[in-house]
């Protein structure tokens with residue numbers, strides 16, 4: 001009876017160690033260059049005279065875009081590719 005209980009605990013421990021094999025989905029996200037928050041949609045923009053392309057999230061775009069004469073839009077980056 002005791003042995004049986006030990007065996008059962010070993011089996012359940014092994015099950016915890018090796019759960020159902022699930023394919024690990026790779027979530028591609030990028031951090032925003034301004035607020036450092038990761039987002040699955042980012043805008044590639046230039047916002048100053050450094051002429052450097054940065055990636056900003058939609059909410060940061062709202063802050064850097066209005067009235068910015070140096071603002072340039074270079075595309076949208078999305079974590080999920082559409083097919």
Ligand SMILES: [Zn+2]
Nearest residue numbers: 032035057060
């Ligand atoms: Zn941001």
